[in-house]
Amino acid sequence: MRAPKKPKLAVWKFASCDGCQLSLLDCEDELLAVAGAIDIAYFPEASRAMVKGPYDLSLVEGSITTPHDAERIHQIRRQSKFLVTIGACATSGGIQALRNFKNVREFTSLVYASPEFISTLDKSTPISGHIKVDFELHGCPISKEQLLEVISAYLNGRKPNTPSHALCIECKRAGIVCVMVAHGTPCLGPVTHAGCGVICPQYDRGCYGCFGPKETPNAHSLAASLAGAGWSKDEIMRVFRTYNAEAPAFRKASTSHED
């Protein structure tokens, strides 16, 4: 009897640091099992064998920043049955979306002596601004556990279990001492999407929002409490303008603190 055909996985890269796709290779204990359950058909970071599409599951890393990439993402959508964005770049435009608040020509000439060689768009945009996305993973970088959850949910035909509440709730449930209450350390936990496993507070650091805004965050009230703690307008603007600056809730919070 022939074994049933394994579903095909593809991993795609746009503007990014490669960190999110590296998370898959960082699943040292699970990698070979994953490769046993799903056919890693296209993953140029790891293999020179590139099997043609269509693909059952596509993981997309990175944001759209060039005219060519804006086209390429449509081809990928056409070849993919189920498409998941992995990480802040793909899901909300990433750190490179800081250009969206500036004049990109100025940026180009600051970095490159011959800016005419550089082909780039004015804005860095998330994948969902271009095509239909079936599922989004947050984080800069994503959590390995959540990545494995998405793959295994896909293989088992169920919805991935990735909570959409605030990091703050995850933190309290884990019984971690609140850094705001205990040390007065400012923390974006109340507005940040859960999923990282509450890393920063366990290292006596406030969350800086690398998982982006949770659903319906009250960024306004957090900004008010930061102001109450003595933060300047500029500091508040910057804290919302990092790895998820283009996510609507954070964009709103940062622009309302612009001078």
Added chain:
Amino acid sequence: MKTRTIKVDYLARVEGEGALYVKARGDHVEDVKLKIFEPPRFFEAFLRGRDFREAPDITARICGICPIAYQMGAVHAMESICNVMIDPRIRLLRRLIYCGEWIESHVLHIYMLHLPDFLGYPDAIQMAKDHPEAVQRALRMKKIGNGIMTLLGGREIHPINVRVGGFYKTPTRRELSSLTDDLKWGLEAAIVTVKLVSTLNFQNFEQDYEFVCLRHPDEYPLNEGSLVSNKGIDCPISQYDANLIEEHVAHSTALQTTVKGRGSAHLGPMARYSLNYDQLTPLAKNAAVNAGLEKTCRNPFKSIIVRAVEVVFAFEEALRIIKEYDQPPCPAVDVKPRAGTGYGCTEAPRGICYHRYTIDDAGIIRDAKIVSPTAVNQKTIEGDLRYFIEPNLHLPDEKLKWECEQAIRNYYPCISCSAHFLKLNIERA
């Protein structure tokens, strides 16, 4: 005479996107271009106007494979501007987390990206079918490297615990000792790795490179040292810009670097090893000798052995640090901003990574310059290819393509640093 073109449109098993274009006429190579098509991300531009304390977290996002290199470059530069002294115990912890990054990155490269070329597999997963033991060893070693990063940094990719002045939280002695058994196993595994890779078949290919790296009087270089080369550079890192010049070439989104008045610079394990052989830890040196490695290595295909020797070093060094460790009373010193310009240059797994910042009295970054090792090595890789391809032009395209890819992977080019890698495009008669 007709020309022959060979193209590799998307170079695999490098970090990022790139392509290679080679044009040959008869048995002569006319042009070699390593094309980088990583979309520009403008880090240097948007660092302007940010707070100096944000630099380590922001610059980490340049590269998911070597975030520590960027974080360390940034913290050292900022601390030099603000003139603060770092507790020697913090200094050791920084060395330790860097060992973690070297282990993770080198093992990934040796076993998962480079070894498949030597053994004729498209990737490590296919290789695992015939060589399960080697791949399992690699995964466990890699995990131990990541374990150091996670314990000290909070996570392996973009660690959250590194800050200007030190760390947010330092581990207890006991927490660090929990790594000891794994590290001891890793050290043995690293020695086995050196043996394994030293038995591979190597192309007979040597170049008279200008090796550029750091050199420290007391130790194998990681975070600190002066800038040296085998052709005359010997200066503090603040003189980097006077020695290594950057220019922007049209076929790449990365800026290309040359040594002033000379040619390309070769960064990375071979440079470090050849200019710091005397500083290697005892077992690492021993492993190199047993592998038949000379004190200088000029064959880039043998970089896989040098990397393995550096993995032995990293495990040995990590064990030493953990043994000596004693938890500092404060995880970080308080750093007050003051106006000035400062430099950071550290040894990323694939070579020196240079940072220069200017900040104002309020600690706002006014100017930033960051040079990734791949941007510098790009010219060296093009040079290698030119010499490498000519005597091999008789090979059929497919074979030649793979060999070229391997010649590029000798450097583990990390194109996301600045850019993304390989299309091979060989035009020939």
